[in-house]
Structures are given as C-alpha cells and as structure tokens.
Amino acid sequence: MTQAIEEPWGISVFGAGRVRVEPSLARVQPAVDVLEPSPDQAFQRAGAAVGRLREVLRRHGVPDASVSGSRLGLTSEYDGHGGGRTLLGYRCQASYSVETEALDDLEQLIVDMVDAGAHRIDSVEFDVLDKPALRDEARRRAVADARRKAQVYAEAAEVRLGPVLHVQDAEAEPFAAFRVAKAGGPSGALAPGAVEVSAGVLLGFSLRH
Known part of the structure; x- marks a missing residue:
C-alpha cells in the first residue's frame, strides 16, 4: 500500500x-531553616543567620541586586496526629537566590554561606548571560x-x-x-x-x- x-x-x-x-554565571539557592521553642527565639536565630549570610555575600563581592529572597516565614511544627500530637516548636524559614559570575570562587562561597548559617543549599545551577x-x-x-x-x-x-x-x-x-x-x-x-x-x-x- x-x-x-x-x-x-x-x-x-x-x-x-x-x-x-x-x-558565565551560577545561581545558588541557600536557605535558612531553624526550629526553636518560641516564635521570638526562632525569629532571632533566623534573623542572625540571615545577617551573617548577607555579610558573607558582600565579602565575596556579590551585590545586593544579585540576591533575591523571601521574607522570614513562621510555622508551628507538631509531632504525631490528632489529639495526641505535641508541639515541637516554631520553624522559621527564608530562602534566597544568589547570582555570581565569579565561578572560580563558587565552592568557597558555598562553604562560607553554610558556615555563616545557611542550613541548606537547595540547588546550584549554571547559566549564561x-x-x-x-x-x-x-x-x-x-x-x-x-x-x-x-x-x-x-x-x-x-x-x-x-x-x-x-x-x-x-x-x-x-x-x-x-x-x-x-x-x-x-x-x-x-x-x-x-x-x-x-x-x-x-x-x-x-x-x-
């Protein structure tokens, strides 16, 4: 046929x-994630980590315009289900996206961000301008x-x-x-x-x- x-x-x-x-550039997504007994403690600890993270980025020459992030968010965290669940504390989180063209310095930047208080690195992506x-x-x-x-x-x-x-x-x-x-x-x-x-x-x- x-x-x-x-x-x-x-x-x-x-x-x-x-x-x-x-x-020609990298995008790194660090995140601050803390769990504390009270909302005040969670905000204070997360805020301190964010401040240290900003200092590290400026020390590496990353301009503020190359950093975008979320506000600090607070949620209650429990263990168990139904009437038997117990309060574990208050989780405060904030995530960021950091762009840098200094690829030769990328590994040290990530190490320093973690040392400064970034509890997670959600992703590392490479791109072009x-x-x-x-x-x-x-x-x-x-x-x-x-x-x-x-x-x-x-x-x-x-x-x-x-x-x-x-x-x-x-x-x-x-x-x-x-x-x-x-x-x-x-x-x-x-x-x-x-x-x-x-x-x-x-x-x-x-x-x-």
Missing part, C-alpha cells in the same frame, strides 16, 4: 542546531542543517533545490532551552561543564527539474 503525499509542492525538511558554551544571542546562533545552525539535508534529498531525487517557501519554528521552548552537561572532575568538585542551547526549524523548499 502506498501513501499519497498531500500538497506535493516541494520538499519539507527539519533541521536542528546546537551551541555549547562555557557557563546572553541567552537570546546564543539561541539565535542555534537557529542559524538549524537552518543550515535543514538546507544541507534538503540538498542531499534533491540530489538523490535528481532535481534542483529551489528557494525557501516556508519557515516554521520547531522549538519546544520549555524543554529545549538550556541544559547543563556535566563534566568530569575531582570527587566533590563543582564541574559545570557546558551550557547547551538547542533550536529546531522546519524549512520548505521548491524543487526544479
């Missing part, structure tokens, strides 16, 4: 492009890839490739934007590897005999 080609006007080809670059320019380069490479494939098909079919008639963006933005490829390194060392930017395109060409 043969399949008919709908609207046989030429050739349609998918192209993919990728750009791999070294990361100029995302639009990198994505545009990936798109150019995707177009070149699609054109190369179309040329191969045209030569195999003994026809000539005509001009582009249709361009369709084929990116899956939420899924194909940025990926960190892990690199090898000493045990325990942060190895950011490379940030990979992907793009896809569907090109339609006319054909000439």
